[in-house]
Amino acid sequence: MRVILAPMEGVADAPMRSLLTQVGGYDLVISEFIRIVDQLLPEKVFYRLCSELKNQCRTSAGTPVRLQLLGQHPQWMAENAVRAVELGSRGVDINFGCPAPMVNKSNGGAALLKQPDTIYQVVNAVRKAVDSSKPVSAKIRLGWDDKSRCVEIAQAIEAAGATELTVHARTKEEGYRPPAHWQYIKQIKDAIAIPVIANGEIWSREDYLNCQAISGCDDVMLGRGALTVPNLAHVVKAQQAPLAWQQVKQLLLQYSEFEIVSDKEKYYPARIKQWLKFIARHYPEGEQLFVELRVLKQTKDILSLLKQA
Incomplete structure (x- = not known):
């Protein structure tokens, strides 16, 4: 396959x-x-x-x-x-x-x-x-x-x-x-x-x-x-179980590092919220994080919350 x-x-x-x-x-x-x-x-x-x-x-x-x-x-x-x-x-x-x-x-x-x-x-x-x-x-x-x-x-x-x-x-x-x-x-x-x-x-x-x-x-x-x-x-492919939440959170931080150094930084707040909305379908922790993060507009505030989650 x-x-x-x-x-x-x-x-x-x-x-x-x-x-x-x-x-x-x-x-x-x-x-x-x-x-x-x-x-x-x-x-x-x-x-x-x-x-x-x-x-x-x-x-x-x-x-x-x-x-x-x-x-x-x-x-x-x-x-x-x-x-x-x-x-x-x-x-x-x-x-x-x-x-x-x-x-x-x-x-x-x-x-x-x-x-x-x-x-x-x-x-x-x-x-x-x-x-x-x-x-x-x-x-x-x-x-x-x-x-x-x-x-x-x-x-x-x-x-x-x-x-x-x-x-x-x-x-x-x-x-x-x-x-x-x-x-x-x-x-x-x-x-x-x-x-x-x-x-x-x-x-x-x-x-x-x-x-x-x-x-x-x-x-x-x-x-x-x-x-x-x-x-x-x-x-x-039956090779792994779904990632644990802490592993997913690390990916969110890694993605943030990619995005904020690119020419798309101005889109970062919208993009990270968009991704979290998908993650929330499977991870309850992601749903809670999305609720907290949804009101934030500044990159620095979003990153701070992600690191604390």
Whole structure:
């Protein structure tokens, strides 16, 4: 089995990717998406959103990283995919699942699930442009507001030449509301020959086993669960129990050290609260800490509270 860290825009930035892969268990990381509109982006944009390019496109723990691109225009997606690979990306992943309204209203991300032909054209253009030795993968949801075309979408991606497909087992309209409909992943897996990776509502080893039984997929992508239980990759592989609270607290402090020395320091208060909100799903101590920390706005005050917790 493979466990892949999901591309969580605005959450799984380079410091978070570094931290979670140091904890270990991940076989691959997909970066936050780079938005492609109507130009070949300069190299600095790729380095800004995927700093691992400076380290042979691996995290500090050595886990390979694959850049994700989001866009609707085949030509520009192809040209930027070539640049990503030339800069060192471990292949290219294409985002057809982002549910963010700002992305969807400009016909990006999950909006393209209503247009399987456009999805085909984008994947095909990228596949033809990128060296055949490099993987071209895609990530989808089950549809925009219904699931009736999920197999058609997956078949279009396979026909376009993709090497593997990740399926988030919900529609765009379902957002992140449980349950995840893993049985539709099974339909997709049975209809195509390329590897399929299951994604959605995997928070524990038990969830993984249920997903595996229903979807037929051994490989999984972890998103919010990876933030809630930081060693979830090891947990689903039956290699470890969830970390103890004191270990999680040390990770919060380590993440704080990463963030406050970067150019994203102004976002640190919001980011640490965001992560704690996920952690609180599993750790009662995290829930209490989140309540206390929520009212704080200054970095120094947040760090002080974390050290005292």
